[in-house]
Amino acid sequence: MFTRKLLYQATAPSIPISGSVYCGFDPTAHSLHLGNFVSILNLARLAQIGFKPIAIVGGATVQLGDPSFKMEERKEPDLVVIQENLQKIRNQLESVYGNIANHGKIGQPLQILDNMDFYRETKLIDFVSKVGRQFRMNSLLNKDHINKRLNSGDDGLSLTEFFYTILQSYDFAYLNEKYNCTLQIGGSDQWGNITNGCDFVKKQYKKQVYGITTPLLIDKNGQKFGKSEGNALFLDVSSKHNMKQYLLNLADDSIKDFLLMLTFLKEDQINSIMEQHKQNPEKRIAQKCLNDELMKMIYGEENSAEKNQILYGLKRDRLLNMSAAEFEKLAEEIDKDVVIRVSKQTALIEVLLKIRSSKSEIRRLLQQGGILINDQKVDQLDQAQLLHDKYMLLRIGKRDVRLLIFI
Incomplete structure (x- = not known):
């Protein structure tokens, strides 16, 4: 229940x-x-x-x-x-x-x-x-x-x-x-x-x-979410991006329970959402719905799941032809929590360590082709190049995308 x-x-x-x-x-x-x-x-x-x-x-x-x-x-x-x-x-x-x-x-x-x-x-x-x-x-x-x-x-x-x-x-x-x-x-x-x-x-x-x-809210390993368990998804604004990524990547077999537990949606509405989801699971309709409902209730934010979709559609040819003004406009349109502004003296590994938990995880992602810079796989971080000497689109895994601005 x-x-x-x-x-x-x-x-x-x-x-x-x-x-x-x-x-x-x-x-x-x-x-x-x-x-x-x-x-x-x-x-x-x-x-x-x-x-x-x-x-x-x-x-x-x-x-x-x-x-x-x-x-x-x-x-x-x-x-x-x-x-x-x-x-x-x-x-x-x-x-x-x-x-x-x-x-x-x-x-x-x-x-x-x-x-x-x-x-x-x-x-x-x-x-x-x-x-x-x-x-x-x-x-x-x-x-x-x-x-x-x-x-x-x-x-x-x-x-x-x-x-x-x-x-x-x-x-x-x-x-x-x-x-x-x-x-x-x-x-x-x-x-x-x-x-x-x-x-x-x-x-x-x-x-x-x-x-x-x-019932306690549990993660995929059956552990409750909490500070002492080391897997807390905090509600503060600085953790908003991590919250979104978790919600958008929830497994299909648990998403209905989360919709029932964490939203005001009626059961017939949830059943309808799940039917739509089953027809096109790759669109992650149920996950986006959950994300939008929670963003409204936690942060008072509307249409949050769709806001950053433009980042996922930016391919290398388009990136290489974008002007500096277009990058600045993009930074204004997307969520502020996916824009990372850092000093030009900051090493890329330091930026990644703010997003991922350890150097060993970053090494594994590099070896597996899980890090893309400006829509191009890299196996060494020194291969990174800035666009207009300032901008970088960083993709980690399938669904974590950030716009880096070096100033």
């Missing part, structure tokens, strides 16, 4: 549609990523059916580190970096949710809170006495995400990490009391934390609250 169906089946009729729904986002990096986008979209979907959406930016919980299915403890965070990340993620939540709300015609605004504000005036002894006695060690130790860490090696689980689930549970109780929050959502890796919160609210306030977890 896809995320949308899971949400609607869970809320109607088993979960009463009243009050607020929340999801937490710890500022562990400078940007949210595609996995977080699923949760933001789900907040918007639930707002569509009557809930008031709340996003928690975890200024407190990030200092402890969520141990959920992590093989080792996070490093002690830098508080200055946390504050910088927190503000960036708050801004990103406002922007992305705003784009989603505009796209999905959702009138309910997103409320953003920092859970550090829940604890600023809290005294340690009072908190441990009031909250700690509601948790039973045997129950916590039996949670999968804690049990796995306890048995993962010599390091085990620190008290700091162990306390994370207690803070997340208290967040739910605080939101229930102050904001009538009756529902918490998250990825399936948050099941243990969410159920702990539901149990705590029931014990503390004798109220019934609910939790929904949805």
Whole structure:
């Protein structure tokens, strides 16, 4: 089942549609990523059916580190970096949710809170006495995400990490009391934390609250998208090109699930798109549709998949006959994230290392004929030539094309 169906089946009729729904986002990096986008979209979907959406930016919980299915403890965070990340993620939540709300015609605004504000005036002894006695060690130790860490090696689980689930549970109780929050959502890796919160609210306030977890977004290797997994597709503007390339290169056998999970398109619309796609799979109709929908919701951008198509049609004969003015006009018409402006003293290998992960990958691409400069395969980077002593069309693999401008 896809995320949308899971949400609607869970809320109607088993979960009463009243009050607020929340999801937490710890500022562990400078940007949210595609996995977080699923949760933001789900907040918007639930707002569509009557809930008031709340996003928690975890200024407190990030200092402890969520141990959920992590093989080792996070490093002690830098508080200055946390504050910088927190503000960036708050801004990103406002922007992305705003784009989603505009796209999905959702009138309910997103409320953003920092859970550090829940604890600023809290005294340690009072908190441990009031909250700690509601948790039973045997129950916590039996949670999968804690049990796995306890048995993962010599390091085990620190008290700091162990306390994370207690803070997340208290967040739910605080939101229930102050904001009538009756529902918490998250990825399936948050099941243990969410159920702990539901149990705590029931014990503390004798109220019934609910939790929904949805399948994690996974890559082609079955790994979840995330920072600690090293495969995060960040939502910041500087990562936009990488996001586009990923979406446009999705495998045909997974594209329907992504359309269901990541868009507002109705199921009959998606079925129609998939039929068109099957008739001409080389045109990647479904991938372009997904890309356009996400670019609108993440960046507020229209028709993004088609914008750079002119680059793919530029053959060598045409390139050699283009004037400098034509290159400048081209740079204005295409997405700014595919135009790379660098100093003439910059070596081409340095430019490539900004686009690809390692020198070994670049060597492999050169050996396989996977790098084209001005529509001509090269096996050595010193074969590169500038057009008008300034411009270069760089193609890496089948679908990654950049316009380089040396100044």
